Amino acid sequence: MKLTYASSRKREFIVDRTTAYFGSFAWVVSQVMSGLCLVFAAFLALKGMISVGDIVVFQSYFNSISGNVQSIVNIYPELAKGLESVRSVSEIVLSDSVEDNRDKIQLRYVHGSISFENVCYRYPNADKDTIKNFNLEVNPGECIAFVGASGSGKSTIMNMIIGFLQPTSGTFKIDGKPIEEVSLPTYRHFISVVPQNSILFKGTIRENITYGLVNVWEKDFQDVIEKANINEFLGLLPNGIDTVVGEHGDKLSGGQKQRISIARALIRDPRILILDEATSALDNISEHHVQKAISSLIKDRTTFIVAHRLSTIRDADKIVVMNEGEIVEVGTYDELVAKKGHFYELKKLNEIKTDEE
Template identity: 50%
Template sequence: MDNRPDTRLLPNFEKLFIEDRIGHGRHLFTLLRLFRGMYGGLFVSLLFFILKHSPIWLIPIITGDMINVVSNPDNININRIWIDLAIISVVIAQNVPTQLLHTSYLSRSSRQVEAGLRGTLVRKLQHLSISYHSELRSGKLQSKVLRDVEAIETLAKQMMYVFIPALLNVIVAFSVTAVNNPLVALFFVLIIPVGALMIFGFRKNIQRKNREFRKQIEEISGQITETVEMIPLTRAHGLDKVEIEKTDSTLMDLRGKGYRLDVAEALFGSSGWVMFTLFQMGALAFCCWLAAQGKMTVGDIVMYQGFFGTLLGSVNQLINVYPQFAKGFESMQSVSEILQSTDVEEYQGTIPVMHVQGGFSFERMHFKYRDTDQHVLSDFNLDIRPGECVAFVGESGAGKSTVLNMLIGYYKPTRGRLLVDGVPMDQIDLKSYRKHLAVVPQNTVLFHGSIRDNITYGLTDVSEEKLLEVIRMTQLQEVVASLPDGLDTKIGEHGGKLSGGQRQRIAIARALIRDPSVVLLDEATSALDNISEYQVQQAMRLLVKGRTTFIVAHRLSTIRDADRIVVMNKGRIVESGTFAELMELQGAFYKLQQMQMEYAGIS
């Protein structure tokens, strides 16, 4: 048996979800199509299932036969018992290898679908627009990639492990009975409408309670994540008790909903058990009655009871698996919400960008974010020469970061356009263009990994020399030397083990090592001490040299060096010029500076 995982490329299911337009009862169809190309394996798995499951069907027959042999004292054929025993022993023993083969074939397909679905979702997330991501909470996405895909995989497995076996059980038990005794088979048939009636009667209630419980679970998982993230803040403000009480009340709600679900399921389960056991007893009485009339042997009674037991067990399984099916279908709906979304990146140009000189032109650009009425940029005109360093200043909310977003191509202007080296942004292939950019965001994004990984993020061939040079340029060598594993020291998630200034310098090193043509710098607002500030400034100076640079500036020192300062107010350019020119003008920039100086004086 080959137990190696399937190494074929992961399937991409995006097209399938778009074509199938999930919903309106198409879940089962889509589930089936997810396994396209694997039907052969599934069929083999089913064959092995029939083999491994065969003892369940054979045991009642053999048991009946053995009893029939001994219940006829005049003609006991002891050899037949030995043959029966030998047959059933072989049939039982083959369960181990066939079970393994059945699981191996099935699991290979279902795990492939599971991995493929997760891969498809992650790929789609990379293509969805920034607006889409800013509207959706990351916790929800995470839950779709992990929890919902798991529920779909469970659904597929339940289908193969529970639904199909139970259905086969019903078919086999019924067929064998029908061939032997149509009257008893008729009795078996009665069980189907009773089972259907049971599901129909309880379905809505159980479904509703299940959903309420699941929603509450989602609520509490969201809340717990938030609570854990906020622990330092909560502790600092002495709000532990408030947080605990908040969680307690949600937990109490969950307890109530869980209790009501348990009771409803218990009522459902026990009603089913009572009804079906009464049926079984009725069937037993019926068989005894037939036997009393000489129409049935004792062994047959035992055999039918065995089949009836299997049949009832299967019907019960089919009924009980229902809530899980509902959950799986709901998860398919949830995943399809992402996969069917057409909200991908707005720019879809195709001209590849081999080289960026760094000349930019904003031509009468207007822009507003989705779902907002007000324009964030209005009639924005600006020409930037290659290699120029432009600093944007203005009050909070003036639209400075938005200008950087437009340069990255996150959003398309509502009116006007942006040219890169004379080519309209909507014509160029953004992926190739962005390779020439380096972005240093306001909040440095560090991931859980080594300092080396964080600096060389996304680059494959970085020489040790170049890395060390960048570390020297950003004055990180002392920091690296003081860490236990040097460059390979793992930094905590979000860089928790580093200071603010160190984090910023890592972000600058990450930009420097890419040797970009264009640098976009959203300066961090958080204050640093003098030494850190100096180190960050030095690193920034090196980064900016010889490249077109856009800086959203908060610090006086950065602005002084800029070739041009653009003062923004409510999305418009109100002044622009060098530091000296603007100071001389004594306009908006001058006022901003005065305010900053006063503030610095006070503090």
């Protein structure tokens, strides 16, 4: 069963058209009936069989009955729409996975060592490689920061780590196993992603953090709230952790949303963490709070950060400087600054937020 946009649009069109026909038909029938009744009553009155007062009563009874009948009849299109929605949702839920994970290694635990060996990646239909000869060894628990101009391939690398993209050539290994041999759902069980723009759905902050999880211990939850530095702003909200936030989290600032996103990752206790730092400038106080949350998040996990903040980069075990899909420099902050190469130039160009200077 394959759900295509065209087929779903066509079916929606049919539902809308049926609803419209149905509504107008029901309306016409009721108006015609009401007219006929009036004519019939007038005829009876002319014959002297009923009084004019009776016509008015008769007509108002008719209107109230036909109104009720019409509202019962109008349930049908709503029902049809509801059934159609159930069908669309079940098509998605029951559709086959796009990834074939049969006969793959089921990971029961991930230690978090990652290696790229001569990895190249070319997007379908592209005429050159986006990632060229990428080599990187990461030990469990290390924090790797990626820096580089926009378009240098940072997101492509992150998508490979998540297993969305697989190398066109070369090998990407997780705990020594080539990614092609691993069952991706079992691997992703151990990954959390904190995206650049945190998406909140309509619900309480607690629901936004724990969605999809069963049996979250209150002690663990409180611990996460503390570590993600969410306690700091809960007092300002009308219902604390049970305050309902909107789909776009309108009541919250960018820094607060990001901390909720960090809590979401923390409570899942991942072995591998992908963090795309928001580029939008946070004020210094928010930055401080978010940074504190990030520090507790990355502790004891293999972490990959697309970094824009100086503080994050400073604490990284390795900084990978990328340019046009290639690694141009790798080292710690101090090493790279001393080298006065690409990283130094990037920092000078303010591609990296240098609020300390």
